[in-house]
Amino acid sequence: MTDTPINVLLFGAGGRMGRHLFRIISSEGHRCLEVEARQDPDVCGALDEHLQQASMVIDFSSPEGTTLLLERLLVRPVPCVIGTTGLSASHQKTIDSLAERVPLICASNFSVGLNLLLSLTAQAAGALAPESFDVEIVEAHHRHKKDAPSGSAQVLVASVQTGRASSAGSASSAGSTRKPDPVLFHGPGMTDGRPTGSIGVAAVRGGDVVGEHTVFFLGDGERIELSHRATDRVIFANGAWRAAIWLLEQRPGRYTMKDVLGL
Structure with missing residues (x-):
């Protein structure tokens, strides 16, 4: 100070x-x-x-x-x-x-808690194989927010990709590259299934929600949820x-x- x-x-x-x-x-x-x-x-x-x-x-x-x-x-x-x-x-x-x-x-979000969520998301993504765990990111904001998905949701996508890339890099030989994971922006009329390793993103808009972000790691028989909810701007x-x-x-x-x- x-x-x-x-x-x-x-x-x-x-x-x-x-x-x-x-x-x-x-x-x-x-x-x-x-x-x-x-x-x-x-x-x-x-x-x-x-x-x-x-x-x-x-x-x-x-x-x-x-x-x-x-x-x-x-x-x-x-x-x-x-x-x-x-x-x-x-x-x-x-x-x-x-x-x-x-x-x-x-930065898209200056919350201490949300930035900790970014680190935890990267850590989880590096530990959970994309072949076994699907990733879904759901964000919710007030009815007046104009952009979707939120900037924080997009940074969470990058955190998943960073975590996976770090894990793949440590397990592979030097010089190898990994293709970026496809990102699925869910919306009305979406009917196709999801490719393995893809990252789903969904946005909810309504009421006076300050900001909520949840990252789901969905496997067979188990799931992990990492969430941050802001109640005051x-x-x-x-x-x-x-x-x-x-x-x-x-x-x-x-x-x-x-x-x-x-x-």
């Missing part, structure tokens, strides 16, 4: 996450420079002005807003936490370029602020919440 007050550019300040972050940051004596991506009449001008004063940027805006922010950060690099979901391959490429100049974290804001403070002492590079948490 930094004892010296800092200026934090909070992009997406009017959203749910933005409001939580404003309360947390202000309560610790720091100053929030607020920009609202959808309502500010001059978003670009506000970003340009506040970046001159900011020691840290936290972005929970929109893919379009993140595009505007990244364009400016390439001109005036500032340590950055990006929590916007639904980013494209082009976004990721720009983020990689920016990480050569400043420390940053781009403040956990994400707390995690994002924890990441921001941690970044202030890091060298340029692209980091993950696993780095922040030491997982």
Whole structure:
């Protein structure tokens, strides 16, 4: 925790996450420079002005807003936490370029528990043979969430693939490669069976669900379920602020919440 007050550019300040972050940051004596991506009449001008004063940027805006922010950060690099979901391959490429100049974290979920779930999922996937255990990932969110499947569900898919690849690599000869596991996005009208080793993903939208993710490892005669349920969005804001403070002492590079948490 930094004892010296800092200026934090909070992009997406009017959203749910933005409001939580404003309360947390202000309560610790720091100053929030607020920009609202959808309502500010001059978003670009506000970003340009506040970046001159900011020691840290936290972005929970929109893919379009993140595009505007990244364009400016390439001109005036500032340590950055990006929590916007639904980013494209082009976004990721720009983020990689920016990480050569400043420390940053781009994550789909800042919950401590969810990031532990990622590690546990990789560990289980490495221990359970894909020929014997089918993997299903089910995520649920509130009715207003626009992207599906969630960013966290996609990272869980990557965790399964990482765990399996690590297990296959340790058991195979050097230089051998393993084909990526096919990913099945379940939806209405899906009638085909599942290929061996595939990873199923299903999304549920409704009500006021903050965020739930369950990974099923389904075998004959047994199954394993790994779940995380968020009941209050403040956990994400707390995690994002924890990441921001941690970044202030890091060298340029692209980091993950696993780095922040030491997982």
